[in-house]
Amino acid sequence: MSLNPVQSAADYRLSDLIDKCIMAGDLTRDEIVFLLSLEEEDAAQLIAAADEVRKQYCGSGVHIRGLVEFSNTCKNDCLYCGLRRSNKSVHRYRMTPDEIVATAQRLASRGIGTVVLQSGEDLFYKAETIADIIRRIKSSADIAITLSLGERPYKDYKLWKEAGADRYLLRHETSNPELFSKIHPDSTLENRLGCLRELKRLGYQIGAGCMVGFPGQTIDDLASDILLFKELEADMVGIGPFIPHPNTPFKDAPQGSLEMTLKMVALARIVTRDALIPATTATGSIDEFGREKALQAGANVVMPNHTPLDYRIDYEIYPNKRCITEDPEKCGPCLTARILSVGRTVATGPGHSPRYMRRKAGLE
Ligand code: 5AD
Ligand code: FES
Secondary structure, three states, X not given: OOOXXXXXXXXXXXXXXXXXXXXXXXXXXXXXXXXXOOOHHHHHHHHHHHHHHHHHHHOOEEEEOEEEEEEOOOOOOOOOOOOOOOOOOOOOOEOOHHHHHHHHHHHHHOOXXXXXXXXXXXXXXXXXXXHHHHHHHHHHOOOEEEEEOOOOOHHHHHHHHHHOOOEEEOOOEOOOHHHHHHHOOOOOHHHHHHHHHHHHHOOOEXXXXXXXXXXXXXXXXXXXXXXXXXXXXOOEEEEEEOOOOXXXXXXXXXXXXXXXXXXXXXXXHHHHOOOEOEOOHHHHHHOOOHHHHHHOOOOOEEOOEOOOHHHHOOOOOOOOOOOOOOOHHHHHHHHHHHHHHOOOEEOOOOOOOHHHHHHHOOOO
């Protein structure tokens, strides 16, 4: 037996690459493709490296964002989404401004530092109505506001920023422009990225993100998504598996895999270093411990659903969504237990993006 067993070129490459992931994270496209192709114990090394980077750059705290899905009405027809306008079997709802404000106030009184106001692309709510909701929440509760309302004109984003909104989530879904147009008949990648850049210019903390494993997507596309997070200097990065919805053209497509989703979360952590990365509900929906696994692969945010129960069942972007019938009173303790179970702590305060804080202080 040789004392110095000959390692394969791939082994050498892997251990060097894992070091590079931990030390700098400035990966090339080829390196990202290679890392996305890892399996089993090799993939576990990538995930452990991301966990190490998370520890160094973000610490143990997991930030809680209360999600309020205030309207499931949507003017768009995205091929993957259960809320698409062609799906006539959805019971459509709209919460009133009073209900939205009261829900946000309830979150603040439970000590939650951020409310995420999300809806389909629903032009029923005029820009001024949303601005008014933001002002009412901000003047009555100590809570950060994240908006997730899709593509809107620059002037709307500006109005909402001036009204007090802090962050904006707008996943780019895929960085492949042809694929983007195919799955979004109402938009283009160029427009989506234009919105993200405008939001950044207006001073929002911006959230990009993608789905993993929808029809037509390749590993190379996923590598481009990782590079895009870095290029956009995204403050937040949301990644979840694609889950086929029975009332969409993608109903017969296979679900995105947990393994690939976790590798994407890990690489997002490695290249961005300190972005806010949620353990997404979709990840928790395809695996009982999906969110815990994501927290151990680089994630540091969870987004419990605080949509009032009567409405929640109708916000079905994909089937078998987690916590669809759980009372928020129960979700809090359940999530805390899940966070503690993987050796983490619950972070307090608004949980702003570290890079945003540096930008604000003129350090970046
Ligand atoms: N499977 C998984 N995620 C989905 N989303 C929408 N439809 C699906 C689906 N079928 C994601 C999109 C969107 C977010 C709110 O939910 O990425 O941005
Ligand atoms: Fe809602 Fe577990 S997080 S029940």
